[in-house]
């Protein structure tokens with residue numbers, strides 16, 4: 001079989017496979033649950049199949065991989081050096097699709113919240129998740145003095161390490177194509 005994948009693409013795919021059990025969206029869901037929030041997962045009825053839908057708060061959360069969603073200005077997002085003619089339009093298309101989905105959702109009255117993979121690194125995670133709670137509910141998370149993190153298992157994900165390889169479950173195309 002011809003080697004049609006760039007080195008970058010292969011390392012992304014490999015990282016994807018390794019991170020199957022420790023997906024960032026699973027971490028976010030678990031933590032929201034421990035904060036008392038209830039949600040639906042990847043609801044197909046909504047544009048872009050948001051990772052987390054909270055009907056009670058009329059909020060949707062997308063947990064976005066910095067690579068697949070071309071996180072602008074993010075140190076974890078770099079356009080692959082090889083085969084830019086393949087990657088550039090592909091990632092641009094992903095980004096444009098995200099914008100349209102968010103617009104549609106907002107027009108329908110939904111709060112659209114993004115959590116970027118890079119915001120979930122060990123040093124930023126707690127702050128981000130506490131803020132996420134506020135963004136969803138409009139209320140400040142009640143702290144019991146032990147920190148918001150104790151209810152969930154922040155150890156699950158460990159250090160995300162190279163953040164470039166998060167799998168995007170909404171991405172239907174296969175990079176091998």
Ligand SMILES: [Zn+2]
Pocket residue numbers: 066071074075076077116117118119
């Ligand atoms: Zn990022």
